Amino acid sequence: MKAQVAHKIELKANQTQKTYFRKACGVSRFAWNWGLAHWVKQYEEGHRPSGMSLKKEFNQIKRAQFPWTYEVTKYASQQPFLDLQDAWSRFFKKQAERPKFKKKGKSRDSFYVGGDQIKFDERRIWIPNLGWVRTREKLRFKGKINSVVVSRTADRWFVSVQVEADILVPQHEKQMPTGIDVGIIHLATLSTGIIFEAPKPLKKLLRKLKRMNRELSKMQKGSHRFEKQKLKLARLHARIANIRRDHLNKITTWIADHHSDIGLEDLNVQGMMKNRKLSRAIADLGFYEFKRQLTYKLSWRGGKIHLFDRFYPSSKKCSNPDCERSKEELSLSERTYSCECGLTIDRDLNAARNLNPIPKVIREYTPGEMTALGKQAGLVFLTSIGESGIQPKVAC
16 A cells, blocks of 8 residues: 655754754745745735745845855755745635744744655665765655655754655454544543543643743843753653654554544534633643544554544433433533433443444453453553443553
8 A cells, every 4th residue: 555654763963964954944944934025025016926936036046145045955945935835825725824934943943855865774864965864763664755854853853754655554354443532531532441541741741841931031032041941941842742642653553453443523623722721731632633643544454434523412412222312411520421211321431432433333341351452552541441430540
């Protein structure tokens, strides 16, 4: 199966190579700002600018006016115009905000390189106008390299390689379907009785984050101590993001390996983030990233996601197949669902059962099966949940 996949690898760059990367990021940022300024000017004058026309204008004057752009790869000063065209197209389609100018120290440092100028040799990558740069690991996929993006996170440099490769993933045959209810208390509750707890790194490190922000605010902007503290803060933000990303990758891979048909609610995450009391907790879980990873991992394995409408009453509806009752009101504080038919069940498990795409197939794992699955997956967040409530965590 052919697919576009990306592998992000950390670079072991020396000071000369880091200087080159900073120069290339600066050229890319300058080209974007130049193109955006001229786009707005031409648009106000009644013209219809495009990324390609602005790119040609810039190429005609850059040798005379901006000769320092030739110190780095040509893609650093060309790709921003194509990205600008894409940004304006998404803005006019009301899919994104209006493109903004990029400021040094505020915007993300990155630059693009075409796949035709990239070579890999074991744990090395060839960057044009620079040479070989050592990497932390080998390229995981074999195939045609389409593009490369070099970016900086805190004080570490990474290269993200997009490859057109053959994906060798075991295809699903007939595996158990399941419904998944995502929430703040438990990240994901499966209709099979397994729940995945979220690590909530932002919540755990919030006190340290606030303290470091206070220390930064008391320092003189631009001083050595200010820059040093700013770097420490960036490292902490990167650590929080890495913990969340690692956990989501592990649980989505496990779910995609064990289930072929999955039911999910089409949540309005952007609208949920407007709730000032819950927005921080929602952002700390990564609902959208959970759905995105699960979607492409299932497609590789021949599985499918069944999306339920965001107004579907999964929590209010009774999950008993012989009962069709549904509650009109159900407050967030009610963690146990009780129905007139006699069913008493955990609220999240009830919702997950209602989201099962094949409702006739309802099966819960036994404690022995869950222990075996936990050891096999190497996850420490597997928990048993039954009609009597949450049970102790499975020892993995």
